[in-house]
Every structure is written in C-alpha cells, then in structure tokens.
Amino acid sequence: MTVLAQLLAAMTSGAVDIVDLSAPLSERTPVIQLPPPFANTKRFSRTVVSHYDDRGPAWAWYDLELGEHVGTHFDAPIHWISGREGLDVSQVPLRSLIAPAVVIDKSAECAENPDFLLEIAHIEEWEQRHGRLPEGSWLLFRTGWSARGDDEQAFFNADAQGPHTPGVSVECARWLAEEAPIVGIGVETVGTDAGLAARFDPPFPVHHYLLGAGKYGITQLRNLDQLPPTGSILVVAPLPIVGGTGSPARVLALVPRGEEARP
Numbered sequence: 399m400t401v402l403a404q405l406l407a408a409m410t411s412g413a414v415d416i417v418d419l420s421a422p423l424s425e426r427t428p429v430i431q432l433p434p435p436f437a438n439t440k441r442f443s444r445t446v447v448s449h450y451d452d453r454g455p456a457w458a459w460y461d462l463e464l465g466e467h468v469g470t471h472f473d474a475p476i477h478w479i480s481g482r483e484g485l486d487v488s489q490v491p492l493r494s495l496i497a498p499a500v501v502i503d504k505s506a507e508c509a510e511n512p513d514f515l516l517e518i519a520h521i522e523e524w525e526q527r528h529g530r531l532p533e534g535s536w537l538l539f540r541t542g543w544s545a546r547g548d549d550e551q552a553f554f555n556a557d558a559q560g561p562h563t564p565g566v567s568v569e570c571a572r573w574l575a576e577e578a579p580i581v582g583i584g585v586e587t588v589g590t591d592a593g594l595a596a597r598f599d600p601p602f603p604v605h606h607y608l609l610g611a612g613k614y615g616i617t618q619l620r621n622l623d624q625l626p627p628t629g630s631i632l633v634v635a636p637l638p639i640v641g642g643t644g645s646p647a648r649v650l651a652l653v654p655r656g657e658e659a660r661p
C-alpha cells in the first residue's frame with residue numbers, strides 16, 4: 399500500500415481519528431473586546447442575497463461580514479507591529495499548516511486560577527515526560543477554557559480589572575519565539591495572550607514575540623481534550639486573504655487511536 403492508502407485505511411478503520419478543533423462560527427461567536435480608545439473588530443453577521451425567492455428562485459446564499467480575527471482563527475506575522483515585515487496569511491508555507499501537534503494540559507491549574515500563565519518550567523517538565531518539542535510543531539495549550547465558549551460572559555470572565563483568562567508569561571513567550579522549535583501556539587481563549595496581557599511588559603507578549611519571530615497563532619480551539627500529548631497532526635486552513643493579517647480557519651487534527659496507531 400502507498401502511504402496515502404495506508405492513511406485512508408487508518409481513517410476508515412478508526413486507527414486514525416479526525417477531530418474538529420474549530421468552534422462553530424455564527425452571530426453568537428464571542429469576539430475580542432478591546433477597551434477604549436482602541437477600535438474593535440466586527441462580529442460575524444450575514445445578510446441574505448437570495449433565499450429560493452424572487453432574488454434567486456433556485457438558490458440560497460448570504461453575504462458575510464466579519465473581522466479577520468473572529469472565532470477560531472489564524473494570526474499571521476503581519477498582525478503585529480513586531481512582525482510587520484513578515485508574512486501575510488496568504489503567504490504562510492503549507493508545511494506549517496499541516497504539522498505535528500503537541501498538547502500541554504494545564505486545565506486543572508486554570509480551573510483554580512483563571513489568570514494562570516504558562517511558564518518555561520512547565521514546558522521543561524512536559525519535555526521530561528514526553529520528549530523534546532518536535533521540530534516544526536504546533537504547541538497546543540489546553541486550558542479547559544473552550545467549555546465556556548458558548549457563554550460570552552464566562553468566556554471573557556471580565557471584572558473592573560479586565561478579562562481574566564489564562565495565557566503565557568512574558569519570559570515563556572520570548573522563549574517560545576526565540577528558542578523553541580515550534581511554528582506556533584494554539585489556544586482555547588479568544589486570543590493567544592492572557593486576559594490581563596495588556597499590562598504586561600511588553601504588552602501582549604505572545605503576539606509581540608511569536609509574530610515578531612515569524613511564528614503563528616491559532617485561537618478559540620475546542621476538543622483539545624481529545625488529543626494525546628504527542629503524536630497528532632494538525633491541519634489548519636485559513637483563507638488565503640492577500641495582505642490579510644489573519645483569517646477565520648477550520649482546524650482539524652489527525653489523532654492516533656489504539657495500539658497500532660501509536661509509535
């Protein structure tokens with residue numbers, strides 16, 4: 399059998415499972431809310447072009463309006479000033495869009511502390527158990543936050559201080575950008591940075607360091623609990639928007655199930 403025939407057979411038998419990591423995209427999709435004086439992006443909305451009616455008797459279709467950074471989406475380097483000379487979303491190499499995925503699970507810690515920050519020590523601890531981060535991999539940060547994804551208030555978890563959602567420390571963001579062999583980070587929250595990261599130094603360090611290093615982000619992932627710590631393949635499909643700073647994306651994982659699928 400060819401390698402692709404083997405893959406198809408594995409998907410048919412269930413030895414390789416396909417898991418959808420994307421959140422459904424609708425008018426109810428939570429969208430990041432920046433405080434004044436910053437401008438905010440548009441929520442998802444649609445208007446009818448025709449609906450099997452006079453405007454188009456045999457067809458239905460809609461016009462969409464939404465920000466690039468709405469729902470499960472991809473951050474390209476040019477999204478941030480530190481990466482402004484980098485790639486736009488249409489230029490991202492395909493090899494980065496289909497790549498190994500590893501999962502670091504801090505959902506228990508985040509349930510205790512919504513302001514939990516991932517540190518370099520947590521990744522070193524993970525590496526002692528699971529081996530080094532694979533070259534060219536996506537680091538998926540499991541926080542359990544996706545369970546709140548259908549309740550905007552719980553998802554933002556904001557008080558007078560601002561949103562309280564987990565993220566990555568400044569030191570860890572710099573390390574992931576400059577030292578780790580990853581192509582990007584995927585998170586369950588509305589953005590790749592912690593809720594309170596506007597007051598970090600630098601502000602929004604994941605955006606600042608990773609996009610500045612030509613790496614990528616993916617947000618609002620779901621179903622990370624269905625992935626093992628290592629061994630999955632991520633398939634992320636942002637739209638090839640020319641000059642785009644990001645794009646809503648379908649994100650899938652190919653996940654080994656059972657003994658025969660594991661290394």
Ligand code: MN
Binds near residue numbers: 471473
């Ligand atoms: Mn974004």
